[in-house]
Amino acid sequence: MATVTTPKNAFLHGRWTIEEAAKLYGLADWGKGYVGVNQAGNVTVLPTKDPTRQIDLAEVISGLRERGIHTPVLLRFNDILEHRLREIRKSFDDAITEQQYTGGYCCVYPIKVNQQRHICEQVANLAVQLQFGLEAGSKPELLAVLGLSAVAGGPGVNGMPIICNGFKDSEFIETVILATKLGRNIIPVVEKFSELELIVKHAKAYGVRPRIGLRVKLSSKGAGRWESSAGVRSKFGLFISEVITAVEYLRKHEMLDCLNLLHCHVGSQLFDIRVLKNAINELTHIYCELSKMGAGLTMLDIGGGMGVDYDGSQSAWHSSINYTVQEYAADVVYRIKAVCDDAKVTHPTILTESGRAMVAYGSVLVMDVLGTSRFEADPDMPAIEAAMKLEQEVPQPVLDLLDTYVNLTDRNLVEAFHDSTQARDEAMSLFSLGYISLQMRAAAERLFWAIGHKILERASKKSELPDEFESLPESLSDIYFCNFSLFQSMPDSWAIDQLFPIVPIHRLNEQPTRHGVLSDITCDSDGKIDHFVDKRIDKKTLELHEVKNLPGDEIGVEPYYIGVFLLGAYQEILGDLHNLLGDTHAVHISLGETGWEIDEVIDGDTVEEVLQYVQYDIADMKRAMRLDIEAACRQNRLTLAEGKSLMKYYDDGLEGYTYLET
Ligand SMILES: *Cc1c(COP(=O)(O)O)cnc(C)c1O
Numbered sequence: 001m002a003t004v005t006t007p008k009n010a011f012l013h014g015r016w017t018i019e020e021a022a023k024l025y026g027l028a029d030w031g032k033g034y035v036g037v038n039q040a041g042n043v044t045v046l047p048t049k050d051p052t053r054q055i056d057l058a059e060v061i062s063g064l065r066e067r068g069i070h071t072p073v074l075l076r077f078n079d080i081l082e083h084r085l086r087e088i089r090k091s092f093d094d095a096i097t098e099q100q101y102t103g104g105y106c107c108v109y110p111i112k113v114n115q116q117r118h119i120c121e122q123v124a125n126l127a128v129q130l131q132f133g134l135e136a137g138s139k140p141e142l143l144a145v146l147g148l149s150a151v152a153g154g155p156g157v158n159g160m161p162i163i164c165n166g167f168k169d170s171e172f173i174e175t176v177i178l179a180t181k182l183g184r185n186i187i188p189v190v191e192k193f194s195e196l197e198l199i200v201k202h203a204k205a206y207g208v209r210p211r212i213g214l215r216v217k218l219s220s221k222g223a224g225r226w227e228s229s230a231g232v233r234s235k236f237g238l239f240i241s242e243v244i245t246a247v248e249y250l251r252k253h254e255m256l257d258c259l260n261l262l263h264c265h266v267g268s269q270l271f272d273i274r275v276l277k278n279a280i281n282e283l284t285h286i287y288c289e290l291s292k293m294g295a296g297l298t299m300l301d302i303g304g305g306m307g308v309d310y311d312g313s314q315s316a317w318h319s320s321i322n323y324t325v326q327e328y329a330a331d332v333v334y335r336i337k338a339v340c341d342d343a344k345v346t347h348p349t350i351l352t353e354s355g356r357a358m359v360a361y362g363s364v365l366v367m368d369v370l371g372t373s374r375f376e377a378d379p380d381m382p383a384i385e386a387a388m389k390l391e392q393e394v395p396q397p398v399l400d401l402l403d404t405y406v407n408l409t410d411r412n413l414v415e416a417f418h419d420s421t422q423a424r425d426e427a428m429s430l431f432s433l434g435y436i437s438l439q440m441r442a443a444a445e446r447l448f449w450a451i452g453h454k455i456l457e458r459a460s461k462k463s464e465l466p467d468e469f470e471s472l473p474e475s476l477s478d479i480y481f482c483n484f485s486l487f488q489s490m491p492d493s494w495a496i497d498q499l500f501p502i503v504p505i506h507r508l509n510e511q512p513t514r515h516g517v518l519s520d521i522t523c524d525s526d527g528k529i530d531h532f533v534d535k536r537i538d539k540k541t542l543e544l545h546e547v548k549n550l551p552g553d554e555i556g557v558e559p560y561y562i563g564v565f566l567l568g569a570y571q572e573i574l575g576d577l578h579n580l581l582g583d584t585h586a587v588h589i590s591l592g593e594t595g596w597e598i599d600e601v602i603d604g605d606t607v608e609e610v611l612q613y614v615q616y617d618i619a620d621m622k623r624a625m626r627l628d629i630e631a632a633c634r635q636n637r638l639t640l641a642e643g644k645s646l647m648k649y650y651d652d653g654l655e656g657y658t659y660l661e662t
Contacts, residue, residue, distance in 0.1 A: 072484040102346070106350070112355070416455060
């Protein structure tokens with residue numbers, strides 16, 4: 001439920017209410033209780049889902065501005081992260097109690113989902129409390145996790161499971177074995193057979209009894225975008241024949257008791273829970289068989305994949321999921337218990353590596369709108385008439401468009417649409433052939449847009465939009481230019497058409513009157529968002545508010561802020577430096593006694609930093625600029641004052657933010 005504080009006078013702004021806004025943007029559907037709207041029309045975050053403790057996002061943004069921290073800014077809510085982890089813990093605890101399951105549960109956080117230190121440290125601290133663990137998938141991640149688990153401190157650290165997936169070399173495994181000797185509860189998961197040989201070799205050399213996991217290639221297929229994570233053709237894990245060989249190999253080396261964990265991972269964002277059920281069924285059967293063969297198994301690790309309902313539709317579709325955390329937990333526990341009970345095998349400790357489900361909700365990007373571009377509904381008839389007077393002969397397509405525009409009625413909408421499209425096309429080809437002037441081409445364009453708007457307005461009044469006009473709303477929608485890079489802040493939107501919920505964070509007490517798509521500030525035409533979450537349809541434009549120009553001769557627009565939600569998983573690390581737009585600022589916000597508080601400010605990349613990343617020498621560049629300016633001053637192309645200003649802009653620019661500062 002999105003929480004809506006009902007205004008005392010719901011009719012204050014015409015008939016539009018914040019309840020309608022909440023419904024329009026689907027806050028309750030995808031927000032899952034973490035997002036609401038308050039009486040002032042601002043979007044709020046409810047970090048603990050408690051409606052009496054809301055954080056007003058517009059207030060946070062203006063508070064940050066006062067401190068000199070400008071958008072785009074990524075807000076991270078520590079309390080949401082904690083709430084999510086506790087919710088996962090509780091869901092499994094409840095399922096375990098209800099079903100009288102005798103094993104435990106542990107969620108390990110795969111740091112690849114978001115390796116940012118502040119996120120990982122918080123997860124590590126909570127992991128000690130909640131008996132969760134961490135997962136590493138590469139050498140750098142292993143070293144990070146070993147450090148993190150030391151920093152987390154406390155008596156629980158050495159018990160905290162550390163799972164090592166991914167491919168490992170000899171050095172990696174030697175580190176793992178030594179960390180075991182140090183006292184860490186570290187479990188390397190064998191992805192290919194040679195890793196097992198290395199584990200046995202190093203364990204013997206150091207006299208360590210390691211805890212070993214095996215990743216199994218299941219015959220159950222994964223599903224969705226990450227389908228190839230599972231199945232016999234997957235790049236990971238051992239064939240069943242290799243699993244049997246591994247058991248014999250360990251038996252031969254008197255280490256079969258070290259085989260403690262069985263692992264699979266069937267893909268990320270599993271939208272249909274049936275896929276997972278099949279995989280768990282198969283994995284648990286293998287678990288039981290291996291137990292009977294004498295393996296010292298105690299843990300069943302079903303990998304990640306717990307999804308997030310990005311579009312709020314609760315359906316088996318890429319950006320959604322058809323289950324809740326509670327249902328996920330209940331199903332997992334039920335399946336494992338059923339198979340183990342049948343086989344009379346002790347219930348294992350269940351591990352999940354639910355990265356996305358832990359961290360996705362915790363981060364929100366807020367960006368400012370820099371300006372808009374419109375396909376006007378008003379053709380500006382006086383200007384068209386004036387232009388026509390200057391023509392010797394007004395071109396036929398322009399006359400046709402004019403005629404269509406003037407004579408449009410409810411009865412001839414389809415005809416008008418076809419006629420105007422044809423006339424517009426004719427006008428464009430005549431222009432290319434040099435037969436009509438630039439002024440007449442402009443008139444044709446404006447008339448065409450105006451006819452489109454008129455058709456749309458009239459057609460929308462009649463219930464469903466006829467198929468012919470399906471493309472009209474999109475092709476006539478506004479373009480909102482936003483201060484961000486899609487490639488840096490939401491790369492999955494570009495790479496895999498992932499949908500993220502997007503909502504203006506203020507003015508929700510006003511009815512949005514525009515439809516728009518969003519463009520970023522990269523010079524890449526792919527840097528745009530033209531698909532939006534909706535419960536029912538593929539939505540190609542977003543309802544937005546009119547953005548007014550600043551009054552007087554001031555250049556620019558009034559502040560308008562748009563929030564992109566559920567960005568906590570994968571987006572930060574997959575983001576890239578396209579156009580050298582760097583990391584945004586990130587600010588940790590928490591609930592304090594009296595309101596929101598800033599816990600941490602992580603400055604975004606400076607221009608200098610991104611240039612150095614691509615090997616520029618800043619000192620060299622400054623020296624070269626200074627000499628060039630000096631020469632220009634000598635030759636009187638610049639005054640000394642101008643030279644000084646340019647040098648100052650250059651220096652300040654290098655130290656500044658990579659985004660536009662408005
Ligand atoms: C990526 C990955 C995960 C995390 O998956 P989510 O969908 O984020 O839960 C877990 N385990 C393994 C082995 C992975 O590769």
